Amino acid sequence: MESLRDCTTSSSATSTPAFHTLRQARRAALNRVFAAVYSCAILALLYHHALKLIHSTSLASFFISLSLFISDIFLAFMWVSRQSFRMNQVYRSEFPEKLKEVVNESDFPTLDVFICTADPYKEPPMSVVNTALSVIAYEYPAKKVSVYISDDGGSQMTLFALMEAAKFASHWLPFCRKNNLVDRSPDAYFASNHTSSSETEKIKIMYESMKIKVDNVLERGKVDDDYIIGEKERTAFTKWTNEFTRQDHPPVIQVLLDNSKDKDISGHLMPSLIYVSREKSRTSPHHFKAGALNALVRVSAIMTNAPIILTLDCDMYSNDPQTPIRVLCYLSDPKIRSTLGYIQFPQKFHGLNESDIYACEYKYLFIANPSGMDGLSGPNYVGTGCFFRRRALFGGPLTMISPEIPELNPDHVVDKHIQSRPILELAHKVAGCNYGNSTSWGYKIGFKYGSLVEDFFTGYRLKGEGWKAIFCNPKRPAFLGGVPISLLDVLNQCKRWVVGLLEVVFSKYNPMIFGTRNIGLLMGLAYAHYSFWPSWSIPTTIYAFIPQLALLNGVSIFPKVSEPWFFLYVFLFLGAYGQHLLEFVLVGGTIQRWWNDQRMWMIRGLSCFLFGSLEYLLKHLGISTTGFNLTNKVVDDEQSKRYEQGVFDFGVPSPMFVPLVMAAIINLAALVRGLTKAFMGRKLEELFVQVFIAGFVVVNSAPIYEAMVLRSDKGRMPIKTTSVSIFLALALYVIFSLTLRN
Ligand SMILES: O=c1ccn([C@@H]2O[C@H](COP(=O)(O)OP(=O)(O)O[C@H]3O[C@H](CO)[C@@H](O)[C@H](O)[C@H]3O)[C@@H](O)[C@H]2O)c(=O)[nH]1
Numbered sequence: 001m002e003s004l005r006d007c008t009t010s011s012s013a014t015s016t017p018a019f020h021t022l023r024q025a026r027r028a029a030l031n032r033v034f035a036a037v038y039s040c041a042i043l044a045l046l047y048h049h050a051l052k053l054i055h056s057t058s059l060a061s062f063f064i065s066l067s068l069f070i071s072d073i074f075l076a077f078m079w080v081s082r083q084s085f086r087m088n089q090v091y092r093s094e095f096p097e098k099l100k101e102v103v104n105e106s107d108f109p110t111l112d113v114f115i116c117t118a119d120p121y122k123e124p125p126m127s128v129v130n131t132a133l134s135v136i137a138y139e140y141p142a143k144k145v146s147v148y149i150s151d152d153g154g155s156q157m158t159l160f161a162l163m164e165a166a167k168f169a170s171h172w173l174p175f176c177r178k179n180n181l182v183d184r185s186p187d188a189y190f191a192s193n194h195t196s197s198s199e200t201e202k203i204k205i206m207y208e209s210m211k212i213k214v215d216n217v218l219e220r221g222k223v224d225d226d227y228i229i230g231e232k233e234r235t236a237f238t239k240w241t242n243e244f245t246r247q248d249h250p251p252v253i254q255v256l257l258d259n260s261k262d263k264d265i266s267g268h269l270m271p272s273l274i275y276v277s278r279e280k281s282r283t284s285p286h287h288f289k290a291g292a293l294n295a296l297v298r299v300s301a302i303m304t305n306a307p308i309i310l311t312l313d314c315d316m317y318s319n320d321p322q323t324p325i326r327v328l329c330y331l332s333d334p335k336i337r338s339t340l341g342y343i344q345f346p347q348k349f350h351g352l353n354e355s356d357i358y359a360c361e362y363k364y365l366f367i368a369n370p371s372g373m374d375g376l377s378g379p380n381y382v383g384t385g386c387f388f389r390r391r392a393l394f395g396g397p398l399t400m401i402s403p404e405i406p407e408l409n410p411d412h413v414v415d416k417h418i419q420s421r422p423i424l425e426l427a428h429k430v431a432g433c434n435y436g437n438s439t440s441w442g443y444k445i446g447f448k449y450g451s452l453v454e455d456f457f458t459g460y461r462l463k464g465e466g467w468k469a470i471f472c473n474p475k476r477p478a479f480l481g482g483v484p485i486s487l488l489d490v491l492n493q494c495k496r497w498v499v500g501l502l503e504v505v506f507s508k509y510n511p512m513i514f515g516t517r518n519i520g521l522l523m524g525l526a527y528a529h530y531s532f533w534p535s536w537s538i539p540t541t542i543y544a545f546i547p548q549l550a551l552l553n554g555v556s557i558f559p560k561v562s563e564p565w566f567f568l569y570v571f572l573f574l575g576a577y578g579q580h581l582l583e584f585v586l587v588g589g590t591i592q593r594w595w596n597d598q599r600m601w602m603i604r605g606l607s608c609f610l611f612g613s614l615e616y617l618l619k620h621l622g623i624s625t626t627g628f629n630l631t632n633k634v635v636d637d638e639q640s641k642r643y644e645q646g647v648f649d650f651g652v653p654s655p656m657f658v659p660l661v662m663a664a665i666i667n668l669a670a671l672v673r674g675l676t677k678a679f680m681g682r683k684l685e686e687l688f689v690q691v692f693i694a695g696f697v698v699v700n701s702a703p704i705y706e707a708m709v710l711r712s713d714k715g716r717m718p719i720k721t722t723s724v725s726i727f728l729a730l731a732l733y734v735i736f737s738l739t740l741r742n
């Protein structure tokens with residue numbers, strides 16, 4: 001890194017062109033004006049609610065008004081905090097080509113890549129292999145790249161797959177270089193429209209046979225003797241004794257490629273590839289992914305100690321071999337270097353269906369909002385596709401916190417060979433499960449413990465320490481990951497996030513207090529917006545049931561169409577939805593995907609946000625212990641066919657579906673009731689807003705009705721869920737009606 005700094009300061013003296021530029025979004029001013037107008041409308045609405053509360057005539061009407069008031073306060077808070085993303089959106093461009101002309105390769109800093117995996121059955125080893133190969137094949141000096149795989153599953157199958165990958169790499173790397181490939185994940189390449197030649201066929205056969213071997217091993221559940229060829233490999237597998245389980249085992253560190261001596265078939269050196277499975281013991285906490293990353297920070301410090309660290313999830317392969325050079329465009333800039341903690345690329349996905357039915361693209365979370373935070377002090381860390389300065393993990397820019405041994409220091413120069421005895425011994429020691437426990441790892445240094453969204457929490461804490469970050473969103477996505485393709489997987493993932501976010505809310509680092517004080521009002525609000533995500537469930541649940549139950553009982557709770565307040569509601573609704581649609585389309589979304597995005601917000605509000613909050617409560621009270629439930633990455637054929645057709649997958653019963661089905665039923669009933677009244681000639685003036693909301697929910701619930709009544713495939717709504725929900729919806733109706741009458 002030192003050398004890079006030298007080279008760029010000297011080149012900037014001769015006024016080299018900038019390697020990156022920044023542009024402010026043109027609509028910032030417009031956004032601010034709209035924000036001012038919309039704020040007035042919100043204040044008027046709250047005033048209207050206050051009046052209604054004061055003038056309520058019965059206990060029931062008081063409670064209804066109160067519930068609407070509370071919902072709108074939450075919506076108002078979410079709206080206000082969201083404005084922080086809209087105040088100063090910026091767009092960046094980088095010029096890697098220019099950098100390559102000016103900076104010498106030998107001055108490039110070294111790079112340590114971390115890839116996390118945790119379970120061979122939920123995260124297929126072949127997907128880890130593809131991710132690993134895609135970064136091993138980076139267009140970056142091989143001598144400067146080391147790829148570390150953290151295997152929290154402690155699986156010999158994963159190690160075996162990576163051994164195979166190391167062998168395959170010696171053919172794959174020259175092939176990529178020679179044909180100048182951009183798709184360097186073999187799976188992505190072979191699935192793409194590639195040119196066919198005898199050479200391609202040969203390498204494809206090689207790839208397929210590796211795949212068959214790896215899948216065979218996975219099927220058998222262990223690595224049979226006939227698959228083990230070399231002596232070195234045999235010794236590696238002897239670690240898997242009878243006592244070895246994934247929760248209880250010694251550390252395993254295996255150097256599979258060594259960039260000081262291993263060459264590919266064309267005689268070029270290859271990057272290092274190192275398998276690490278940290279020690280596990282049932283009696284010591286392992287802190288899930290944050291723990292795994294910290295173990296890698298330590299092990300890599302001992303072995304290579306690169307100043308730049310790239311973190312990747314096992315399913316996020318590189319989609320552009322130039323990415324590290326793009327990153328250098330920022331890291332080499334002396335003007336921003338001193339406080340630059342990390343550079344985050346957006347999470348983008350392959351294999352989304354056309355209308356993205358589950359809205360897993362998370363356009364706001366991964367694209368629109370980060371460019372807003374980038375105009376402040378930088379995007380949040382999203383766990384993958386992020387280049388860190390190693391130094392940023394050791395205290396603030398001005399207040400370096402030294403680790404307990406000098407070898408872990410970010411400045412330490414490794415002067416021994418990675419396979420030398422002292423290095424391997426120390427690496428095993430720092431991969432020990434008790435190693436981090438008595439030190440500041442996870443609290444003051446490294447990735448931060450204490451939240452299931454360790455990424456969100458770590459990025460936020462780094463900002464608090466004074467680090468800045470950059471959002472880098474090139475046209476060709478730098479990384480591509482997989483998305484869950486069944487509704488339950490989507491909701492479970494989001495539920496875990498909710499638990500993690502609430503852990504941040506109820507810690508001493510609450511963004512509204514600690515955040516606004518330490519990282520500025522707007523940044524604090526931005527982090528607050530995320531950490532209060534679960535609170536969406538409150539307005540969503542209230543709006544999904546109260547107006548409709550009131551409608552079923554013929555009680556009007558919103559302004560009449562002829563009243564001026566009605567227009568306030570119209571403005572608030574159209575303003576919010578209109579702005580959402582506009583922003584969504586501006587970041588490249590289609591109208592259909594926008595529709596599904598807003599639908600998923602309703603769905604999440606009634607399911608994972610609600611259940612996640614409950615789970616947090618149980619965890620907090622010590623009643624349950626939720627851990628990091630991995631997102632499933634294995635797909636069955638039928639399921640993926642349904643996904644491709646854009647059909648919702650319910651399949652297995654889950655309590656999270658119950659409120660969804662209840663809402664679908666109650667809204668349909670309310671709509672029918674409202675419409676029959678209208679047909680019978682009664683004026684709907686008083687009930688119009690309620691009928692409209694019911695209608696809106698019904699339209700959004702179309703896939704639920706279909707799954708309940710029309711479908712017979714395996715992804716249909718389980719009968720059990722439907723019947724429980726019908727019963728509960730009836731009960732809710734009866735209770736509500738009785739309360740209204742008393
Ligand atoms: O004990 C654990 C648990 C998970 N992981 C790894 O963490 C990554 C993310 O897990 P996944 O199940 O894919 O979670 P997602 O919800 O899809 O991931 C998002 O949310 C996580 C926080 O909840 C972040 O860590 C991720 O980077 C972010 O993409 C995977 O590579 C896992 O192998 C571990 O290494 N050890």
Ligand SMILES: [Mn+2]
Nearest residue numbers: 313315481631
């Ligand atoms: Mn994931």
